[in-house]
Amino acid sequence: MKERSFMKSLSAGLVPAVPYLWLGVFFLVPFLIVLKISLSDPAVAQPPYRPLFEWSDIMGFFSALDFENFELLTQDDLYFRATLSSVRIAAISTLLLLLVGFPIAYGMARAPERHRSLLVALVILPFWTSFLIRIYAWIAILKPEGLLTQALSGIGLISEPIEILNTEWAVYIGIVYAYLPFMVLPLYATLEKMDDTLLEAALDLGSTPWRSFWTITVPLAMPGIIAGSLLCFIPAVGEFVIPDLLGGSETLMIGRQLWSEFFSNRDWPLASSVAILLLIILVLPIVIYRDVEARRLETRP
Amino acid sequence: MTRRLSVFNVTSLVLGFAFLYLPILLLVIYSFNASRLVTVWGGFSTQWYGALFRNQALMEAAWVTLRIALLSASIATVLGTLAALALTRYGRFTGRTLFTGMIYAPMVMPEVITGLSLLLFFVAIDLDRGFWTVTLAHTTLTMCFVTVVVQSRLMTFDRSLEEAAMDLGAPPLRTFFAVTLPLIAPSIVAGFLLAFTLSLDDLVIASFNTGPGATTLPIRIYSQVRLGLSPEINAASTILIGLVTLGVISATLLSKRSVLRSQRNAH
Structure with a gap:
């Protein structure tokens, strides 16, 4: 009998242990390795970095660590500019995204109840189709002789082709387009629960619609605004595909820099340092996001 | 008080959905273009679909992608469901904060970081890059999404059903398979589908972790797109969009039917 309960608690313990172990091995350990390699020297070899760690040589391990790569990051102002421009673009x-997403979410929340689940499904559907394909679709629209130029000159608005592809504007359009569901859905979730009588009361008491929007709707929607903004901002800072396909060679972004250090220059230690730099920028937003999400899930009835 | 749609609400909905769907629609239309120039209409033709199926490299990549997606989504579904159970049913176990952190971080983390760190890990343990490294990488990323989907279902779950089964003498494991699992099954299916599509779609993590013989469809498409627009890619995209749309619609209908059935049974 005692043995059986031991077996039972063992098998019950496996439920958290298995995914925990998996994430530990495939998520946490890889991070420590990135940290380690970012502190090591590049080598012309396969793999192209000098291995640092030998268990027999703990002292040698610590003496070989240096911040050379990070010094390089601070000396070459390319990385500084890439960091600034990533944060700015994001x-x-x-x-x-807030400007575009809020009216859509607001419209969805005010639509008749029987239509709302259809509207939500319509927002989610594009998200299920390939990200790469959705970005690809914009190339044909934005390129100099592309569909946007054809349409605008067709109705006589412009006579010269407009240059959008390979500028920062194309990156903004791409990010807004690709991330829109991530902004609309959290906003909709909070706006849908909003109590309309509050707005009525404000109007009855003589408030203008514009003022009641800022003093009632926006504060009540704040959890959705924060969640949606973080959900868009964090991945946008490290975005690679959108600036690479739409931004042209002029658009500097740190995710792209990491990619080219790794694939073109084959400098793995420097790529790892760039990854650590990117992580340092994002640690605070990620921690806030985790808290917001965990609270949202745990307080749900 | 019923909510009323103002002109502003309707306009923003119409413009918003036009913005979301117009690019996809144009892509689909131009996949039937006879002209080789992707943005100049040259009459209706289905020739690019034929060309697509004769494109050996693209077909091989599609097959690899499908296998990786099926395998990684299956493992991720099991792991993610276990993680969701751990988060909802095990209270405050040791290291819970780290655990929730490891669940949420990969979902928002830029893919370049996840991809690079996994690659460096595989190199450190001397695992050859290829089919298996991409599968392991995708499993790790997608299990977090499965966890969140299943967890949100377990949160709204009526625990008294489980308690009733236990009171009637069902052992925990039997209760799980007879009561809990059927009730959370739709969310598990949704989690699997999400994991499957995320894996099908991933370019960045796959690029870091791929090796000889494991070129996935997004990697292949990406390298062609960098060379310029091609009507074949439009055709391939249209097929993918069609499959996804069909899948989402049938999943919605299925879940609607099961809701109706359970409502009928309840009365």
Whole structure:
């Protein structure tokens, strides 16, 4: 009998242990390795970095660590500019996403109840189709002789082809387009629960619609605004595909820099340092996001 | 008080959905273009679909992608369901904070970081890059999404059903398979489908972790797109979009039917 309960608690313990172990091995350990390699020297070899760690040589391990790669990152202002421009592009995109996403989410929340689940499904559907394909579709639209130019000159609005592809504007359009469901859905979730009588009361008391929007709707939608913004901002900072396909060679972004250090220059230690740099920028937003999400899931009835 | 749609609401909905769907629609239309120039209409033709199926490299990549997606989504579904159970049913176990952190971080983490760190890990343990490394990488990423989907279902779950089964003498494991699992099954299926599509779609993590003989469809498409637009890619995209749309619609209908059935049974 005692043995059986031991077996039972053992098998019950496996439920958290198996996924825990998996994430430990395939998520946590790889991070420590990135950290380690970012502190090692590049080598012309396969793999192209000098291995640092030998169990028999703990002292040698610590003496070989150096911050050379990080010094390089601070000396070469390319990385500084790439960091600034990533954060700027991500911040502007998040703002644009709020501007575009809020009216859509608001409209969905005010639609008749029987139509709402269809509207939600329509927002999610594009998300299920390939990200790469959705970005690819914009190349044909934005390129100099592309469909946008054809359409606008067709109705006589422009006479010269407009240059959008390979500019930062194309990156904004791409990010807003690809991330829109991530902004609309959290916003909709909070707006849908909003109590309309509050707005009525404000109007009855003589508030203008514009003022009641800012003093009632926006504060009540704040959890959705924060969740949606973080959900867009964090991956946008490290975005690679969109700036690479739409941004042209002028658009500097840190995810792209990491990619080219790794694939073109084959400097793995420097690529790892860039990854650590990117992580340092994102640690705070990720921690806030985790708290917001965990609270949202745990307080749900 | 019923909510009313203002002109502004309707306009923003119409413009919003036009913005979401117009690019996809144009892509589909131009896949039937007879002209080789992707943005100039040259009459209706289905020739690019034929060319697509004769494109050996693209077909091989599609097959590899499908196998990786099926395998990684299956493992991720099991792991993610276990993780969701751990988070909802095990209270505050040791290291729970780290565990939730490891669940949420991969979902928002830029893919370049996840891809690079996994690659360096595989190199460190001397595992040859290829089919298996991509599968392991995709499993790790997608299990977190499965966890969140299943977890949100377990949160709204009526625990008294489980308690009733236990009171009637069903052992925990039997209760799980007879009561819990059927009730959370739709969310498990949804989690699997999400994991499957994420794996099908992934370019960045696959690029870092792939090796000889494991070129996936997104990697192949990406390298062609960098060389310029091609009507074949439009055709391939249209097929993928069609499959996904069919899948989502049938999943919605299935879940609607099961909701109706359970409502009928309840009365």
